[in-house]
Amino acid sequence: MSGRSSTASNNYLPFAPGFVDNDGPKIVSTRFGYEDSHTLARSLATGGYDGLKLALRRSPAEVAAEVKEAVLLGRGGAGFPAGIKWGFMPPVWPRYLVVNGDESEPGTYKDRMLMERDPHQLIEGSLITCYALGLNQCFLYVRGEMAQAQENVAQALNDAYAAGFVGKNILGSDVSIDVVLHWGAGAYIVGEETALIESLEGNRGMPRLKPPFFPAAKGLYMKPTIVNNVETLANVPWLMLNGAAEYRKFGSEASPGTRMVAVSGHVKRPGVYEIEQGVVSFRDLFYGDNYCQGIRDDNELKAFVPGGGSAPWFFEDQLDLLQEGRDVGSAGSMLGSGALIVMDHTTDIVKACLRLVRFFARESCGKCTPCREGTAWEEKVLQRILDGHGRPNDIDLLLEIGKNISPGTYPVASFAEQGLDTVPFPPKQTTICPLGPSSVAPITSAIRRFRGEFEAKIDAAQSARVEA
Amino acid sequence: MSRLSTENEALAREIIARYPRPKSALIPLLHLVQEQDGYVADDAMEHLAELVGVTPAEVLGTCSFYEMFIRHPVGKYKIDVCTNLSCQLVGGEELLHHAEQKLGIRPGGTTEDGMFTLEDVECIAACTEAPCLQVNYRYEYKLSNEDFDQLVDELRQGDRPEIPNHGTLGLVRQHIAPDRLAGIAAPEVTGTPAWFASRQPEPEAAK
Amino acid sequence: MPLSRPGLRPNSVTATNANETEAGIPFILNGKALLANSGEMLIDACERNGVHIPRFCYHPRMRPVGMCRMCLVEVDTGRGAGLQPSCMLTVSPEMVVNTESTETKQAQEGVLELTLINHPLDCPVCDKGGECPLQDNAYAYGPGESRFVEEKRHFEKPISISSLVQLDRERCILCDRCTRFADEVAGDPLIHFIDRGSQTQVNTFPDHPFSSYFSGNTVQICPVGALTASPYRFKARPWDLAETESTATVDSTGARIVLQSSQDRLVRVLGVDSDAVNWSWLSDKERFLHEATDSNDRLTEPLVRSADGLTPARWTHACELVGDALNVTASQIGVIGGSRLPLEGQYAWAKLLRGELGISNVDAQLGDGLPGEVMLGLPRATIAQACAPAGVVLILGADPKEELPSLYLRLRHAASQDGTKIIELTPRATGLSPNAAISAHPLPGQVGVVAAAIADGKLDAEVGGVAPGQLGAIAELLGSGAPVTVIVGRGNLAESASFTVDAIAALQRAVPEARFLSGLRRGNVHGALELGFAPGLAFGGGLSEDPGLDTAGILRAAANGEIETLLLLAADPLADFPNSELAADALKNVATVVAVDTFLTASTQQANVVLPAAMTGEVDGAFLNLEGRLSPLRAKVSAPGQARPDWMIAVEVSQSVGTPLDFGSIDDVRAGLAADVSVFGSLNWDLLGASGDGPLLEFNRTWEPQFGEPVVAPLPDGYGLRLIVDRKLWDLGTMVQQSESLRDLPEVAAVHLCRQDLEGLGVSEGDDVLVEWSNGSQSLQVRREVGLPRGVARIPFRLPGFNVGDLLSSEDLVAEIRVTVT
């Protein structure tokens, strides 16, 4: 592991470290090679705001059509096409754009990088979107803990306002749009779009029920609101400049373009990679020379999280799946927020499972009874097992609590060999939002694949008790 | 301890003006309070309640929901060690234990000299650079125990001037010159922007 | 033993009009094809069709939040069956609902198990035990044994969140009902969710208690025993309670209530979900004032003045003395009061005093109301008409939040959620100001001129302290074509009522179709007016040919020695008439004072004969609210000692006077009422007892109010401040003071000024200033009041620390004071 000296210089550079250039096509990381990639000067020198200029010469409807044509999938987790979402807005004004930069999903690390390293790209993408939707108030919601990202975005906005790219009469035109930097204060759930809206209204970030509160129809202040992820909007300038047809040349038919993925855990070269969507397999990513170059110490792979802490786990059986939303979904998990966490055979699976469950218990907003009470209970039971106080019924109990939050058979991939079916993703839920059910994903994943490790800990506890 | 200073109150009004409704400014304003005092005091919440036109209970309701707002004094440096899965896999918990020993406090605790508060936190979006931590929301990546010791020593000796005191987030603020502002309106103000109406294609004649 | 609590369950659904379903929405519930009303929530549609879905957070009078998840049921809207919260889902055509499926059952069982894991097992000592939705649901849908072996969540046991409400956070299931109520219904968001996740709790801000006039409602709607009312704590167990539906007589709104008693004592009052009136909500005054019933200070036997002061006497003796006192020329008798009495008592007294004895000096209002012939002559509105979506309500006079709090909640809802536009033409900002479209505050004595300017379209110049912009906006709203309701009350006791009357006249001119809702506040004052307890109104209906004296006139005549006998029907002019000096002179100079009352008040203490009356909760009868809606009063406990219903006292007195009333029962009284008083002639008394909202009387007035020349207020003298004297909910009123839990709620008297006037004086909030008037002065604390016009001071009526009645004179058109720095 590198010592502090090597990272010290890295620490206060205005951008996040960890990006690995894999020689593949680039759409959103084109400026990452420059040390001053966050500045207006660099941006302008490399085509920054050209997409906006082009957009302003077209009608808003044409701009929106171009994005729809490109099939720009949302990068926040659900992978819903942005163009189609935009079309859900009823003809009601005022309407708002909210940029979701609350990135907090365990393992996820890309929106911060995009905000720190190329804030102008995000601002430009947001402006084009505002233009397409005919609105003049945009809020950029940046996660509270990301001080550097806030600084870089604030500086970029100040520069862009001064230079006439944002605000009144953009680029001398009659178009006026304000972009306001807003920041959070530490709550994972606020990444969920309706909770984000509550938070932006100054409230506790508790999700609203959909239906009836679909943001596109009833969002911020109960007005039509589009919430898009940072990475989603960072794609828009390139898309504007190069057109939908060019965009669709990358990636697969169903998932065009590229996406940013962060691979962490037990790989030789963890990092953030911009990869083509739908064409790279998990094996390529973990073992490929251009990517992570294998498991650390050439250990065996035990399990991996394919799309953020909320995603049910995959195992070596799924290594050859392409990172294509549809395929991964029918295999019982999701690509989510592009966060891959790799666990090698040395991993204590109960501990890993507890750590994710504990995250959801800590981050539950407390609104829905099953999530508020259930996640806390799950954590307690797992902690007990790990601490050597497990009880014989604890495994069943965990699965039962899980059912109270997320009823029905829970989908976990690759149990064919155990005679278990995979079922379609996503799961059912007794809660308003998927946070509660997300806590069930690591539990069912771990228990159904490594039940023996849980039993071993419980048995040890039992025999210790008998001996005592 | 205190209400916002005159200067900060002016800043608060500038922030409020950027939102369609005053209450929306609450989180940024709570950060401003924390920047001023290092924590969020009851008086300050009452002041914010006046500024945005809600009750103090509503301010507390919002404030207490968010992890970053602390309602009692903490150390000058808040050290947040990530122990979520990506970090845990490569030594995050061990780093936390080392930090506990080095500082002689448990997560949530503050050293007697008031220099450090330690926290065990969730994923801070630096997973590929694990194990990692934040000091007052400034990152340190891939830390060994020695790196941690060195960091603490530097902080103690005042060798890390670039790290502001607890409470200060971004050192750069957004300022919008009044003549550059497109204009923020209350959500009750309806109507499409003029530019949008004029740029939409003429509605096609009924076919 | 299950209690029958019609319409009482916090979750109760108001009876729906059966023919609303004719254009219903077809859906399938457990295999049966049914119809839902348009916009109806699934949970309500199921309930109406006999299928109860368990719930905790849903309350039909508040916006659904869907957070307890107890009401999950399996619903298929065409895309496959899934679990949906039935409280957030409006029924859509062809929806298929299964409340009995395994999925539904498992979800409900699961949610209940999780709801219970942190809930303490203290049902045996919990106030809610026996009437607890959580307990009920646990029996009906619960899993039985708990599998939760961990330590439960702990909080410090009950904490006081206000002087009336205690909160046990361990029992709280975080349903958001209390907090939603505080914010959405009462507009007092002083309790809130604090902290997050499984640590979430309900609490107040430190040192900012939940001092809402409506705090008790949270206790009624809490689905567990987390919130308890201090006055009720440990008083009774649900299975010991007996109960009856009745009507609150605290003010003229006539909120529908349930009275609950244990061992012949009233222990609790709950609000009933009356669609027409109070939607299940009550003010804390309506909810807790029953404590006075049980006070040790109740009058329990007749008292007669002797050399030793007031001494107990036998009923017959006391009544003989009253008979003698009434045996003088009618014009030498003055009768004040009557608003406290049930309709039957009012009628029996009216029949005797007006019908038989021909007395015309009768007034149920104590100089703090408005002329009866004007109020009865105006075209009337109901509460529902006033609160209709998209209508316009003009508030002329008093602050409904202080005087008619249940009505205030309806108006607040209308303005904040149904788009009703409120125009305030009040002396100062009111509780509704935050929700008002226009808040205009004419200076004391100027409201008539302001209304006239609006009626005459003179909108270009400031009038009476109201800016031209506001005048124009008011005129525009009034002329917008939306139905207009004017709520008329008496907002300032320090100015003559004639200004308000002038304003009524002008508003009728401005909007001829406007309807009026009386804002006269005294309990059953509208019953009293219908029975002629006002100079100018005839007994039996119509106008009187021989208008007698009003209260001020009676007191003046009494002070001058022109009145022999003063009969106080539950009236306390010494404390309650806004001119204390005149009242004192009057009581001193009459030969005989007869008081019928429930307590020894300042005035009854000076009486020669005191007859003890039974009060609300102890008598059957009827109540006429400000809309003209008749609702029942029912006896639940016995009156103490020899206290009697008012109609019986009247009968008893009639016998000593020698004109015996022939009433042996309350039915006889009602028969007489129907025969003698035209508006009650066609009334179907059976409707009174039926569940529901009670019948609206049909008023066919034969007259229109006559308005004289507008009164012109003198110009201020330049260095004085014009005075506003208004009422607060909590004051030194007898009933409040006799209720142990409410006694200390009134704030201490202070003089209120706007910021500029404070600065002009060079004082700040909390300083003492000297208040001077024509013949006296007093030092008072000064308070800053937002929304008070410049040059105006406000001192509320009947607060501890200062009797503002001392400085008021009934002769003044507008009272003025001077405020100087001590």
Ligand SMILES: Cc1cc2nc3c(=O)[nH]c(=O)nc-3n(C[C@H](O)[C@H](O)[C@H](O)COP(=O)(O)O)c2cc1C
């Ligand atoms: C518990 C939870 C957390 C989420 N966190 C984030 C987040 O941190 N960032 C994000 O962009 N989307 C997050 N989402 C997804 C958002 O709700 C929303 O779908 C997304 O911002 C839409 O943007 P997109 O369409 O551009 O992907 C989260 C969703 C859930 C249920």
Ligand code: SF4
């Ligand atoms: S105190 Fe009662 S009403 Fe309030 S949230 Fe808790 S359970 Fe619900």
Ligand code: FES
């Ligand atoms: S009653 Fe429907 S979620 Fe609570």
